[in-house]
Amino acid sequence: KQGIALRAVAEDEALASSIGVNVKLVHIVSWLITGALAGLAGGLIPLWRYTGLGFNDEFLMLVIAGSVMGGMNNIAGALIGGFLTSTSQKLLGALAIAIFGYEAAAYEPIYPTLLIAAILMFEPEGIMGYFEHTHKPLRDLRNRVDRIRRRVSEVIHAT
Structure with a gap:
């Protein structure tokens, strides 16, 4: 309730x-x-975690990245985005080290930002926005909720 x-x-x-x-x-x-x-x-x-002087900026960027990447409209999107953000940071970091050597490890905090930019270029509403647009059950649920909200609003404004 x-x-x-x-x-x-x-x-x-x-x-x-x-x-x-x-x-x-x-x-x-x-x-x-x-x-x-x-x-x-x-x-x-x-x-x-080690909480050095640069901790706040890096961690804040990860939190924002997760929320934006997943979509700001629902909690599931933020959770999926958070998982993808942390996973991408480690996987892309390991891949960059394998390709470019250990000097690439210094750029590990940048990788989630690059992933966000790539995702938002193709889907401005984040990952869950993509699923809402392409998957009929999610789209139908969203439309049903919007119709109910409009009806309730019309009834209230009519009285």
């Missing part, structure tokens, strides 16, 4: 408010959850 309220507020605040969702409370709860998860990640990441 809370997830549906969160999704409703993310899609259309006025519509969510009109059907009885406490928009302010949803915003507060989502920021609290976000802050708690960020704090947890900030406390746990140094246990597994």
Whole structure:
């Protein structure tokens, strides 16, 4: 129920408010959850990774890369994009070392950015945007949700 309220507020605040969702409370709860998860990640990441001075920029780029690569419209896209980003960094890094030698290891943080540029050139909405456009079940689901949202909006504005 809370997830549906969160999704409703993310899609259309006025519509969510009109059907009885406490928009302010949803915003507060989502920021609290976000802050708690960020704090947890900030406390746990140094246990597994070296956190030098350049850590923040490199890690932030990976997070943004994963979100953009997968698509900003849904969580599944961000998860797929995150997996592809981290995997591409290591695989492309190993491939570059095999081809160009160990000097190429210094450029490992650049590889996800290059992959993002390549993906976004062909599919501006990310990987999940591609699947929504090419796979009929996903496209039908998206269209059905849009039709329901329009109908609810029409009913609310008519009253």
